[in-house]
Amino acid sequence: MQRVIVPGLLAVAALMFARAPYLIDAAPYESTMGLVQKIFYFHVPAAMTSMLSAFVCGIASVLYLWRRRPAADHTALAGAELVVVFGVIALVTGPLWARKAWGVWWQWGDARLTITFVMWMIFVAYLLLRRFGGPGSEVMSAAVGLFGMALVPFVYLSVNFWRTIHPTTDVVRSLPPEMAWPFRWSIVAFVLFYAALVLVRVRLERQRLALDEAYAALEE
Amino acid sequence: MRVTGTLVRVVAVALGLAVVAAVGVLAQEPQTQFVPADTLPQETLPATPLVFAAYAFAWVALVGYVFALWRKIGRVERELADVRSALARRQG
Amino acid sequence: MTTALRAAWLIAAKDLRTEFRSRELVYTTLFFGMACVLVFAFAFAAPSGDAIAGVLWIAVLFSGTVALGRTFERERQNETLRALLLAPVERGAVYLGKLIGLMILLGGLELVLVPIIGILFTAPVGRAPWLLAGLLLSGTLGFAAVGTLFSAMLSRVQSRDILLPVVLYPLTVPVVIAGVEGTAAIFAADPRFDVARMWLAMLIFFDAVFVTLALWTFGAVMRE
Numbered sequence: 001m002q003r004v005i006v007p008g009l010l011a012v013a014a015l016m017f018a019r020a021p022y023l024i025d026a027a028p029y030e031s032t033m034g035l036v037q038k039i040f041y042f043h044v045p046a047a048m049t050s051m052l053s054a055f056v057c058g059i060a061s062v063l064y065l066w067r068r069r070p071a072a073d074h075t076a077l078a079g080a081e082l083v084v085v086f087g088v089i090a091l092v093t094g095p096l097w098a099r100k101a102w103g104v105w106w107q108w109g110d111a112r113l114t115i116t117f118v119m120w121m122i123f124v125a126y127l128l129l130r131r132f133g134g135p136g137s138e139v140m141s142a143a144v145g146l147f148g149m150a151l152v153p154f155v156y157l158s159v160n161f162w163r164t165i166h167p168t169t170d171v172v173r174s175l176p177p178e179m180a181w182p183f184r185w186s187i188v189a190f191v192l193f194y195a196a197l198v199l200v201r202v203r204l205e206r207q208r209l210a211l212d213e214a215y216a217a218l219e220e
Numbered sequence: 221m222r223v224t225g226t227l228v229r230v231v232a233v234a235l236g237l238a239v240v241a242a243v244g245v246l247a248q249e250p251q252t253q254f255v256p257a258d259t260l261p262q263e264t265l266p267a268t269p270l271v272f273a274a275y276a277f278a279w280v281a282l283v284g285y286v287f288a289l290w291r292k293i294g295r296v297e298r299e300l301a302d303v304r305s306a307l308a309r310r311q312g
Numbered sequence: 313m314t315t316a317l318r319a320a321w322l323i324a325a326k327d328l329r330t331e332f333r334s335r336e337l338v339y340t341t342l343f344f345g346m347a348c349v350l351v352f353a354f355a356f357a358a359p360s361g362d363a364i365a366g367v368l369w370i371a372v373l374f375s376g377t378v379a380l381g382r383t384f385e386r387e388r389q390n391e392t393l394r395a396l397l398l399a400p401v402e403r404g405a406v407y408l409g410k411l412i413g414l415m416i417l418l419g420g421l422e423l424v425l426v427p428i429i430g431i432l433f434t435a436p437v438g439r440a441p442w443l444l445a446g447l448l449l450s451g452t453l454g455f456a457a458v459g460t461l462f463s464a465m466l467s468r469v470q471s472r473d474i475l476l477p478v479v480l481y482p483l484t485v486p487v488v489i490a491g492v493e494g495t496a497a498i499f500a501a502d503p504r505f506d507v508a509r510m511w512l513a514m515l516i517f518f519d520a521v522f523v524t525l526a527l528w529t530f531g532a533v534m535r536e
Contacts, residue, residue, distance in 0.1 A: 039274040046278065065532040084227060088234045089281050093274040100270050121482035127227060128478055132471050140465045143529050147458065147483050150525055154486040154518055161510075162489050193282070200289050207296045214303040218310075 006203075009196035016189035039097040041182055045190040047090035047116050051152070053082040053194065054119055057126070058149020061142035070209060071202070073138045076145050078201035080126040082194060087120035111159045118155050122148040226288040230281055237277045316405045323396070323409025328416065330386070337382055337417065345375040345421050346428065353432060361499035364435045365492045371425055372452060373488065376418055377477050380459045383414055384467040397534055407530040411460045411523075418452050440498050443508050447498075450515035451491035454522060455484050461526040465533055490515045 057079030064072035094113050095105040108114055126144045130137050331337050348371040356363050387396065396406050426444070430437035437444065459480050466472035466479075494511030497504045 038271055042275060042278045065529065081227065085230055085281060085285050088231060089278045092234055092237070092277050096270045096274045096277075118482055118485050125479045125482055129475060132475060133466075133469050136468070139533050140462075140469075143461065143465060143533055144479055144483070146529060147522075147525065150521065151483060151486065154514075154521075157514060158486040158489040162493060197286070197289070200286075200293065204289060204293050204296065207293065207300055211296055211300045211303065214300060214307060218303055218307055 006196050006199050009192050009199070013189055013193035013196060016185060016192065019185070039093050041186045043090055043093040043097060044183070045187045046086045046093065047112065048187060049190045049194045050083050050086035050090055050116060051119065052191070053079045053086060053198075054123065054152060055149055056198065057083060057123065057145045061145030061149070064142045065139065065146065071206070073142070074202045074205035074209075075198070076142055077130065077205060078198050080123045080130075080141070080145060081201060082197055083123040084120060084127060086190075086194070087116055087123070090116050091120060108162075111156070111162075114159045114162075115152075115155050118159070119148065119152065122151070226285065226292070229288060230285055233284055234277065234281055237273065237280060316402045317408070319399075319402070319405035320408035320412060323406060324412035324416070327383075327409070327413040331413075331417075337379065338420065341375050341379045341382075341417060342421055342424060344378055345371050345425050348374050349425065349429060349432065359433060361435070361501065362492075362496045364429065364433045365495035365499055367433070368425065368429050368495060369451070369488060369492045371429075372418065372422060372448070373455065373481075373484075375421055376414075376452070376455055376459060377480065379414060379417055380456075380463040380480075381473055381476060383410055383460070384463050388467045403531040403534050404527045406534075407460060407464070407527060410464065411456055414456045414460060415453060418456065419449070422448050422452065435499055436503075437499075439503060440505060440508070443505060443512065444495065444498055446512050447491055447494045447508065447515065450512060450519050451487050451494075453519045454487040454515060455480075457519065457523045457526045458483050461530055461533075464530065486518060487515065490518070 057076050060072045060076035060079055064076055099105050126141045129141045129144055133140050352367040426437050429435055462479050463476055466476055490511040494508040497507040
């Protein structure tokens, strides 16, 4: 099953990514921001995928804490890593856009950027704990994953009410169709790619576990 | 090592590219002399390098991650096959 | 349920009694809090209401982190954590006992720090004492709830001193935001008590969710 699903997902995602630049180029310029707004077609889907991965990690963490199934732990780890990867993309493309659009590299008042940053930090902490926590770190990091996921609504609430100088505009919902189409295309491409990446990463962990077990068997 | 290696590389590339983009953007032509003007010039920041840097970064990060994963899986699966055949030989 | 609570209180009382004999944790945490305030006094030239709120909460956060590190240090050194977990009480009781002990310590710290900050920075700490107390109590509880859980988990880990803040600070961002904003709303030149109450409500909500979550997770993690 793996042999069909992963290449399948990757193929579809690759095709979509190949088509994306044409769609993005064809999309109209935004009236005030011009060319630089086109970063949005990658920046927002990356941030959304990062948040999606946070939930994947959180749910897998709960399952692991509850049942201690290795598959859940593998998925949680994969999810956490991908939060960081897609998050770093969002956090680098965001300021590149912001510098031109707002004149500053960073704006704490932009709730979504701040939330992405906080969630990114939480899952970096997950990975650090995994790496330096010694034996039993799978369980501890699962607790971080769970809390990370549970925090999303609270971070959202608090950051939104925080710097209310820049009221959060619901850009995504008000997109005109010529922009909505490449935007949705981009999101789908990102999510498909994400799904493929999770599967591959989980497979890597599973194989590593199998390798450890095989070595242990060899030692007997 | 296992978890952080790839990640360190991805983040390092991320930061490297961000720095490159920033430098590219900020390294505007220095002024050689004062030139009087009638109206205040608009501060223009070329958008193209920013857009290019953003997309380049996203691509490199994603492709880089996939590539790193690909290599690691190859290595682990090769090793696994070796150990399993050694086990089989011992039992056989 | 009541046995668990009584057990929790017993554990807290044991900690408090041990502490009362030496008073090490109390004195050092208190002075650490004051040292933080001192540094901030020099770090900010002329702090406004916003910044003073930040000073208070950062001092509490840092002192809390230090106290958290020590809370399980004694257990770890004397290997009594295992004994506690083997005791015929619900796991949750151990967690609650530690949490209560920590809350009492930090509460005492805040009782001292708030007037001092009021004096040093000419902050209107007496303007809405119950509201401020509520914010501090609920904010500290949120921080301590998450902190006690992770401190317990990390007690056997080598680099626990640095891993605890690395894990804890991002996780408690909503608490800090709510606490500082609520306090700043009280300290502002034009105070907004309704805003402060809104943040207080959010903190209480946070506490309800995360104390429950921490209780469950503590049991799930300490199963071994």
